[in-house]
Amino acid sequence: xxxxxxxxxxxxxxxxxxxxxxxxxxxxxxxxxxxxxxxxxxxxxxxxxxxxxxxxxxxxxxxxxxxxxxxxxxxxxxxxxxxxxxxxxxxxxxxxxxxxxxxxxxxxxxxxxxxxxxxxxxxxxxxxxxxxxxxxxxxxxxxxxxxxxxxxxxxxxxxxxxxxxxxxxxxxxxxxxxxxxxxxxxxxxxxxxxxxxxxxxxxxxxxxxxxxxxxxxxxxxxxxxxxxxxxxxxxxx
Amino acid sequence: xxxxxxxxxxxxxxxxxxxxxxxxxxxxxxxxxxxxxxxxxxxxxxxxxxxxxxxxxxxxxxxxxxxxxxxxxxxxxxxxxxxxxxxxxxxxxxxxxxxxxxxxxxxxxxxxxxxxxxxxxxxxxxxxxxxxxxxxxxxxxxxxxxxxxxxxxxxxxxxxxxxxxxxxxxxxxxxxxxxxxxxxxxxxxxxxxxxxxxxxxxxxxxxxxxxxxxxxxxxxxxxxxxxxxxxxxxxxxxxxxxxxxxxxxxxxxxxxxxxxxxxxxxxxxxxxxxxxxx
Numbered sequence: 001x002x003x004x005x006x007x008x009x010x011x012x013x014x015x016x017x018x019x020x021x022x023x024x025x026x027x028x029x030x031x032x033x034x035x036x037x038x039x040x041x042x043x044x045x046x047x048x049x050x051x052x053x054x055x056x057x058x059x060x061x062x063x064x065x066x067x068x069x070x071x072x073x074x075x076x077x078x079x080x081x082x083x084x085x086x087x088x089x090x091x092x093x094x095x096x097x098x099x100x101x102x103x104x105x106x107x108x109x110x111x112x113x114x115x116x117x118x119x120x121x122x123x124x125x126x127x128x129x130x131x132x133x134x135x136x137x138x139x140x141x142x143x144x145x146x147x148x149x150x151x152x153x154x155x156x157x158x159x160x161x162x163x164x165x166x167x168x169x170x171x172x173x174x175x176x177x178x179x180x181x182x183x184x185x186x187x188x189x190x191x192x193x194x195x196x197x198x199x200x201x202x203x204x205x206x207x208x209x210x211x212x213x214x215x216x217x218x219x220x221x222x223x224x225x226x227x228x229x230x231x232x233x234x235x236x237x
Numbered sequence: 238x239x240x241x242x243x244x245x246x247x248x249x250x251x252x253x254x255x256x257x258x259x260x261x262x263x264x265x266x267x268x269x270x271x272x273x274x275x276x277x278x279x280x281x282x283x284x285x286x287x288x289x290x291x292x293x294x295x296x297x298x299x300x301x302x303x304x305x306x307x308x309x310x311x312x313x314x315x316x317x318x319x320x321x322x323x324x325x326x327x328x329x330x331x332x333x334x335x336x337x338x339x340x341x342x343x344x345x346x347x348x349x350x351x352x353x354x355x356x357x358x359x360x361x362x363x364x365x366x367x368x369x370x371x372x373x374x375x376x377x378x379x380x381x382x383x384x385x386x387x388x389x390x391x392x393x394x395x396x397x398x399x400x401x402x403x404x405x406x407x408x409x410x411x412x413x414x415x416x417x418x419x420x421x422x423x424x425x426x427x428x429x430x431x432x433x434x435x436x437x438x439x440x441x442x443x444x445x446x447x448x449x450x451x452x453x454x455x456x457x458x459x460x461x462x463x464x465x466x467x468x469x470x471x472x473x474x475x476x477x478x479x480x481x482x483x484x485x486x487x488x489x490x491x492x493x494x495x496x497x498x499x500x501x502x503x504x505x506x507x508x509x510x511x512x513x514x515x
Contacts, residue, residue: 012305015308016303016424017423017424018424058376058377059376059377060375060377060386061336061375061383062370062375063373067370070366074366077366166397169393169397172390173390175393176397177397178405180401181400184405185404187408191423192423202415231508
């Protein structure tokens, strides 16, 4: 069992794609438990950083309610200027209020104590993503001739959450970490991890690492197409 | 002698010299040597070699750079490049007493005289409302502190953006290079291409009127040249293939982006048409 104090070193070495942390995880006596603890620890720290970041952002910006009312005034002016027959002002205002709520919740701006939910959402989200990604890439790696166990795959793929450590910087208002950076860095780590744990060639390791995002893309495109056809056939109502 | 005295950095090495201090050792772990950086800026990248043959290169060769040192170089360059904009942003936003993005709106609208330009119509009153909202004081913090925190956040975005370009775009180039037959490893590729960010340290001067644009343009062209040399050395491809490998991801991304934008636009337009027609 690894000690949590070794996690920063593990994380740093995984970020620069060294083989050592993956071998350490794969050779651990219980890789998936180690992975779970690692993911939850990082998730809690990131969640806490985002919580504090949300408070600092709210304190740095004008009151959220004032800005929302300004947006409402703009909306009413838009309706006064052009009378759109299909949309009425009341329902548009309701939509806007709903959208504003989601926006403030997601950005941590305003939202009061609701932002505390982030501290549960972030670790839970990371854990779910890790488990789903680990399971899919394990199946793909085994189909491609990999020799690692599911336990080892979950251990090495836990390190794919390492780039999420950058989100700790969102503690400071207006820091934004690009999602392609997090996603591509995680894929690079997964590629190295699967290569080490399953003893795969680089080509097969790339395919195994890309299996989960490819599946997700197929599902998303399929859902979008079904939605489009439903709208075309049945209309919005 | 206690255990601590053996661990001390005052303990002499075999040649009689003192070992490097912990700070110097850490810097060495996270940053390349000065001579390596100068070599890279002079486009002196030794040709591609297998791992065993690299030992024959001079000690200040860029080939003795690790990915970790490349990462450190990018973070440091980003911080250097963003320092001047940080100070300017903080000063300007503190004068208005709001965060930097809102201060930009207020100053931009005031300099272009937006409200008067757009008159009494929808756009004019919209701009007036936006200006008013942007000029509102922070909910809790004093203006200078809110301005400072937001300027700090935007400063930290400099190294994050450079990291994103280096890693995301580099992954695409490494894949294309593999398809073109290069035996490059990811760590070696990222280590050698990290030097391309060095000229981008000048990008922070982009805020200076007139000269800033020229300096930024020079920095971008210089960085591209260093990147091409880095890609060629890391991958062992011919110069032509190295250029193709560097440009190919951009072309693929452009094509994919256009298709995605067109199909999303058509989808959204279809929904709006259905909404208005219902």
